[in-house]
Amino acid sequence: ARVDKAGYKHFMAKEIAEQPSVLSGALSAYLTETGIALPEPGLDFDKIERLVMVACGTAFYACLTAKYWFERLAGIPVEVDIASEFRYREPPITPGTVALFVSQSGETADTLAALRYCQGKADKIVSVINVETSSIARESDLALPIHAGAEIGVASTKAFTCQLNALLLLALKAAQSRGRIDDDGLHEFMEALRALPGVFNIALDRDEVIAKAARQIAEARDVLFLGRGLMYPLALEGALKLKEISYIHAEAYASGELKHGPIALIDKNVPVVVLAPRDSLFDKTVSNMQEVMARGGKVCLITDAAGAKAAGEDVWQTIVMPEVREELTPLLYALPAQLLAYHAAIAKGTDVDQPRNLAKSVTVE
Ligand code: G6P
Secondary structure, three states: OOOOOOOOOOHHHHHHHOHHHHHHHHHHHHEOOOOEOOOOOOOOHHHOOEEEEEEOHHHHHHHHHHHHHHHHHHOOOEEEEEHHHHHHHOOOOOOOEEEEEEEOOOOOHHHHHHHHHHOOOOOEEEEEEOOOOOHHHHOOOEEEEOOOOOOOOOOOOHHHHHHHHHHHHHHHHHHHHOOOOOHHHHHHHHHHHHHHHHHHHHHHOOHHHHHHHHHHHOOOOEEEEEEOOOHHHHHHHHHHHHHHHHOOEEEEEEHHHHHHOHHHHOOOOOOEEEEOOOOOOHHHHHHHHHHHHHOOOOEEEEEEHHHHHHHOOOOOEEEEEOOOOHHHHHHHHHHHHHHHHHHHHHHHOOOOOOOOOOOOOOOOO
8 A cells, every 4th residue: 555644744754653553553463461472483482592683773773772671671691783794793603592683674685694694503583574575574483573564764763663662572571481570560561561652642742842952953063862771772773863864963872981982072062962761870871961061061851750850950951751661761762862853854954754875775785
């Protein structure tokens, strides 16, 4: 079926806005009354000794996020690599290794080559894809569809949140099989997931505040994104989105690395977007933020109500997200990161859906 913009100015705007309903569909594809149902043949999670995750671009950042989930929730050691690096390094694949590939299109040349490298070496080849008939899906032992629907905007938005969703469900399933989460714990998680589309709707109401911040940020030549823990991969994704569609130079750093180099860049001309819900690492991020502000840096803080209160008054712009449990923050905070990039691109007058030099799917090396 032909996909149209459904009244939106751009496919990207439509794809951002439809995330509540798309996520809700993606969740119901996997959540049952009592647990999480994966397609057959499932995985023997008990036997997994190591997970190697490989992808490109936005899908790579979904993998980096999932590393935290697989390690923390399921206790599985995880390595994440960029497909173009992985494929030529000839990395040893030891027994007990499951190789997991994430790709919206399922056709990215480097990711497919990395998958083929693992065939016959890894215990299982798993993929997380959007296109179920794709090469990567067909060549996997187990392919998990993310159920994002057709994504037309070159800059990935709803596919990213749906990749995160599928990976989190996989990590939860692994945690359950490995006895790391009990039934009550799992059900609490499932409840929070079921509530997430509603929370996304509330977050979408922040559009005007985000657009205002984005118009200011669009005046900068360079922008820094900071995050810690689960927010670090999201900082990388936020910076990627901004440079992809607004052509503003953006870099992301783990907040704790700030003092090891990037702090030298800080002055009043370099806005710093800080992604920091009031989680277990919040206080550490606040002190990084203070280091920025003490050097005249302008902080755009994306946080929740408690975080906004604790951050004090010197923050330049604050974007307040609804509260969700810590493990779900990457899904929710993807939204303001996407909207910041979108509105910055609008302010710059760039071609949002077809940014220069980029392709939706890169099927050549
Ligand atoms: C291209 C797209 C990106 C995407 C990457 C990986 O560079 O412009 O948005 O993240 O490919 O694509 P895949 O289809 O493998 O997820």
